[in-house]
Amino acid sequence: MNKALIAMSGGVDSSVAACLMKEQGYSCLGITMKLFHNEDVGLSREHTCCSLEDVEDARSVAYQLGIPYYVFNFTERFRECVIDKFIEAYENGITPNPCIDCNRYLKFDKLFQRAKELDYDYVVTGHYARVEYDTSSNRYLLKKALDRDKDQSYVLYAMTQEQLAHTLFPLGKLTKSKVREIAEKHGFINAKKHDSQDICFVTNGKYADFIGVYTGKNYPKGNFVDLNGNILGTHQGIIHYTIGQRRGLNISAGVPMYVYDINPTNNTVILGTDNQLYTKKLIAKDINLISVPFLEKTVRLKAKVRYRHSEQWATVTQTDSDTLEIEFDEPQRAVTKGQAVVLYDGDIVIGGGTIQ
DSSP: OOEEEEEOOSSHHHHHHHHHHHHTTOEEEEEEEEOOOGGGGTOOTTOOOHHHHHHHHHHHHHHHHTOOEEEEEOHHHHIIIIIHHHHHHHHTTOOOOHHHHHIIIIIIIIHHHHHHHTTOSEEEOOOSEEEEEETTTTEEEEEEOSSTTTOOGGGGTTOOHHHHHTEEOTTTTSOHHHHHHHHHHTTOTTTTOOOOOSOTTOTTSOHHHHHHHHHOOOOOOEEEEOTTOOEEEEESOGGGOOTTOOTTOOOOOSSOOEEEEEETTTTEEEEEOGGGGEEEEEEEEEEEESSOSOOOSOEEEEEESSTTOOOEEEEEEEEETTEEEEEEEEEEEOOOTTSEEEEEETTEEEEEEEEO
16 A cells, blocks of 8 residues: 655645545555744744644544644754745845745655655645656656646746655645535535635744844845935835835835845845836746756746746746756846746746746
């Protein structure tokens, strides 16, 4: 009998994933990853936060399914690879994507290692994506979910061939409504639970507040300047801003102004007009290719520069083992350092990298 380690977040998706694996005859083990301590993210030790509720929801579903359930403590790894990286990025004028880092360094690295140690064949998550084996290329492919509104392939682009070979996404061919229907049919406690929207460790949705509390630092004010270096006003510290932002600038310039760039060296936030935010080219580093080992020639693909961004046609060239040059057919708005660019050929994820 194949053995599946189920990453159970306490949400409806991972609960239904566990249910489907049990119904398919797998020997299942439910796991919740403890990723941070309450006091580390500005909550009291006694605070009954969502993470504790999530653990109890996951435990309830596992008990109902009759599968063993454990909580694994990965707080140190999460701090090093997600929280510290998140803070360092904002301190350097870069906008990070902690959900991608969590998948890369926790779910499909640390948890993957633990599954191997425990002699489990597969790691299973509630992500909306698909894995298929392509006999012609002898490679595992990552593909979009059939439910396009829920597709999460963008945040999974860093997966390796070995990880894809031992990962199952049971929800990849289901709609969200069908998933809730299955949960209600089984009477799961979280059948109507809302999807989590914010970053799990930023409890009030305000990233700068979290960074200030977590580090204990005061981030100095500085100048808003235009592209010619003219001072337009005073910013509240560079951690408060990201490319394309308009809200919270509190300046009067005659025309709407947006964050164009951030310079941590001289502590300035550069503002521009909307039409100055558009660019046709980007460079990506720290790349991972899935469907091919290397892009041998320049190719035409669709590229996505944010999770909620619609894919756009582009010409893609791999210039060395870790660099992609991407030129879009049409200029793209607010391409942001630190975010991921992910490449698609139809449903297939070719790979991606971090925007430089």
